[in-house]
Amino acid sequence: MKDTKLKSGILGYFKSIQSAIFLAVSVLVLSAVVIVTAVSLRYTRNSISENSEVYTQTIIRQMNQNIDSYINYMENIASVVSDSDDVQKFLFADYGQEDNRKRLLEQFNTILNGRDDIKNLGILCVENGSGKTDTKDAARDINQDSEPEVRALINYGFQKVNPDLNIADLEWYRDAVEGTSNSVLTSSHVQHVVSGERPWVITLSRGIRNNTGSGVREGVFFIDLNYSAISELCDQNTIGEKGYVFILDQNGNIVYHPQQQQLYNELQTENIDLVMNADSDTVVTGGDNGKLYAISRSEKTGWTVVGCMNTQELFNGSTQAQSIYMITAVVLVIIALLLSSFIARNITLPIQRLGASMAKVQEGDFSEVDVEVSSKNEIGSLTRSFNVMTHRIQDLMDQNVHEQEQKRKSELKALQSQINPHFLYNTLDSIIWMAEGKKNEEVVLMTASLARLLRQSISNEDEVVPIYQEVEYARSYLTIQKMRYKDKLEFQIDVEPSIKHIMIIKLVLQPIIENAIYHGLKYKESKGLLILRGYEEGRNVVLQIIDNGVGMDEETVEHIFQRHKVNYHSNGVGVYNVQKRLQLYYGSDYGIAYSSEKGKGTTVTITIPKEQEGYDHETV
Numbered sequence: 001m002k003d004t005k006l007k008s009g010i011l012g013y014f015k016s017i018q019s020a021i022f023l024a025v026s027v028l029v030l031s032a033v034v035i036v037t038a039v040s041l042r043y044t045r046n047s048i049s050e051n052s053e054v055y056t057q058t059i060i061r062q063m064n065q066n067i068d069s070y071i072n073y074m075e076n077i078a079s080v081v082s083d084s085d086d087v088q089k090f091l092f093a094d095y096g097q098e099d100n101r102k103r104l105l106e107q108f109n110t111i112l113n114g115r116d117d118i119k120n121l122g123i124l125c126v127e128n129g130s131g132k133t134d135t136k137d138a139a140r141d142i143n144q145d146s147e148p149e150v151r152a153l154i155n156y157g158f159q160k161v162n163p164d165l166n167i168a169d170l171e172w173y174r175d176a177v178e179g180t181s182n183s184v185l186t187s188s189h190v191q192h193v194v195s196g197e198r199p200w201v202i203t204l205s206r207g208i209r210n211n212t213g214s215g216v217r218e219g220v221f222f223i224d225l226n227y228s229a230i231s232e233l234c235d236q237n238t239i240g241e242k243g244y245v246f247i248l249d250q251n252g253n254i255v256y257h258p259q260q261q262q263l264y265n266e267l268q269t270e271n272i273d274l275v276m277n278a279d280s281d282t283v284v285t286g287g288d289n290g291k292l293y294a295i296s297r298s299e300k301t302g303w304t305v306v307g308c309m310n311t312q313e314l315f316n317g318s319t320q321a322q323s324i325y326m327i328t329a330v331v332l333v334i335i336a337l338l339l340s341s342f343i344a345r346n347i348t349l350p351i352q353r354l355g356a357s358m359a360k361v362q363e364g365d366f367s368e369v370d371v372e373v374s375s376k377n378e379i380g381s382l383t384r385s386f387n388v389m390t391h392r393i394q395d396l397m398d399q400n401v402h403e404q405e406q407k408r409k410s411e412l413k414a415l416q417s418q419i420n421p422h423f424l425y426n427t428l429d430s431i432i433w434m435a436e437g438k439k440n441e442e443v444v445l446m447t448a449s450l451a452r453l454l455r456q457s458i459s460n461e462d463e464v465v466p467i468y469q470e471v472e473y474a475r476s477y478l479t480i481q482k483m484r485y486k487d488k489l490e491f492q493i494d495v496e497p498s499i500k501h502i503m504i505i506k507l508v509l510q511p512i513i514e515n516a517i518y519h520g521l522k523y524k525e526s527k528g529l530l531i532l533r534g535y536e537e538g539r540n541v542v543l544q545i546i547d548n549g550v551g552m553d554e555e556t557v558e559h560i561f562q563r564h565k566v567n568y569h570s571n572g573v574g575v576y577n578v579q580k581r582l583q584l585y586y587g588s589d590y591g592i593a594y595s596s597e598k599g600k601g602t603t604v605t606i607t608i609p610k611e612q613e614g615y616d617h618e619t620v
Contacts, residue, residue, distance in 0.1 A: 025340035082221035117229030122154030125219035176205035250302035468500035495534035520549025
């Protein structure tokens with residue numbers, strides 16, 4: 001029960017069922033479109049994010065493999081050079097060094113001329129003041145009182161070792177001599193080995209064993225790789241317009257960064273700690289400037305290659321897809337609204353037609369109220385029932401109108417037949433004594449008036465007559481009454497010619513005049529006067545019967561139309577019946593109005609409409 005009330009309340013907010021259906025369908029479709037669009041956008045965003053992560057990770061791994069291959073190639077070069085007999089003899093022998101030097105320089109020239117990515121390469125060996133070092137600790141423990149000697153061959157042979165530099169203090173040199181691995185790879189740094197040069201390089205160094213002496217590493221072969229070489233490797237694959245790649249060593253130091261100078265000048269920062277401590281291959285930072293880091297660590301070099309991509313740029317790729325989704329959603333919404341409007345209109349159109357037909361029926365118009373509905377659903381069944389109902393109501397109304405018409409005619413006939421027998425007897429008696437008194441003219445006049453009176457009241461079958469006929473009927477009646485009451489009655493008739501042809505129902509004036517004579521003038525001591533007037537008043541016609549009889553008090557006037565107050569012995573027609581017939585025929589706005597004052601007389605006003613449907617007053 002509560003559910004029903006709630007539903008009725010919700011539907012009650014809408015002015016029409018069409019609006020309710022349209023809104024309901026629109027809300028459902030809009031909700032579906034919004035949900036599908038939101039899910040699609042979310043799915044697209046997640047897919048783009050996942051695909052971008054996989055794509056970036058693949059690029060970084062491939063880049064890491066390329067760097068490993070590159071470093072492996074450089075290690076092969078270092079291995080070939082450092083293991084040659086010429087290197088052994090040049091560094092550790094005391095004879096034949098010039099020939100070895102030439103062959104090494106030829107080999108260096110070949111490498112340098114074929115590789116633009118190599119800035120420097122050479123071999124070094126640090127000796128103390130007493131002669132050639134005997135162990136690997138000699139490089140560290142050089143007597144500070146003696147100048148260490150460096151046996152070196154760099155590039156094309158004419159480059160000199162920086163005299164202000166203690167080679168043995170260089171980290172990459174010590175790691176190569178003292179370390180356990182075959183080769184050592186440094187981060188990017190400024191190389192000071194060559195006199196007068198300070199390039200940014202990455203150094204690959206390899207320890208050289210003294211196979212002719214101690215058998216330990218006493219020399220170092222090194223290759224300085226151009227910074228541009230690593231840059232070219234990192235730039236081979238793009239990861240977006242704003243994406244970039246940087247490399248960290250095992251200690252978190254920057255090997256390569258496209259904005260390395262800005263990092264050193266602290267004009268830019270990088271999330272190095274986040275990358276080094278990451279447990280997965282992908283790290284995403286939040287915020288407006290969020291970044292996606294794809295990480296690949298190399299077991300060979302110990303380096304970590306990191307691809308960095310701006311998350312905002314990452315999702316810029318979904319803008320076109322989002323635009324397509326939004327355009328599609330808008331188009332779907334428009335189509336849905338049009339369809340919902342079409343559906344609502346088609347569903348409610350029969351109801352609207354039914355409502356319009358009901359409105360006509362409510363106003364009493366039964367013309368063309370049938371509603372044609374071809375549907376076989378509930379609305380069609382309701383409409384067919386409505387058509388049957390309206391036909392039935394119309395038949396009943398026609399029947400009722402016919403019955404009322406017959407009733408009015410019956411009442412009229414009854415009124416026509418209710419001429420007071422007492423009046424008729426008295427009139428005949430008057431004719432008899434006038435005949436006995438040889439008053440032939442008066443007998444003729446009274447008999448003629450009585451004949452006209454009877455003919456007009458019982459011979460005419462029409463329900464309505466022109467006013468002039470009703471006036472003539474009243475004149476005949478007054479003539480008879482005047483002859484009966486010579487000393488009691490005078491009458492005047494003043495009816496405007498303009499209203500004589502207007503139709504009025506029969507037997508309206510005579511009952512009122514009879515009532516005025518028997519209740520007003522008969523009991524007056526002096527001669528009474530009765531005036532019949534007729535005139536136009538706006539859109540109405542007014543007939544007045546005015547007498548100067550005994551009049552009535554207010555209580556009598558108030559109850560004049562009540563049926564139980566009518567005295568049928570003295571008034572066989574009755575004011576009640578006349579009033580009822582007038583209002584039944586013309587409506588409740590028309591009829592009889594009484595105005596009376598005790599001892600002064602009574603005025604009866606009869607009002608009917610001037611314009612009456614179905615009658616042309618000019619041709620009657």
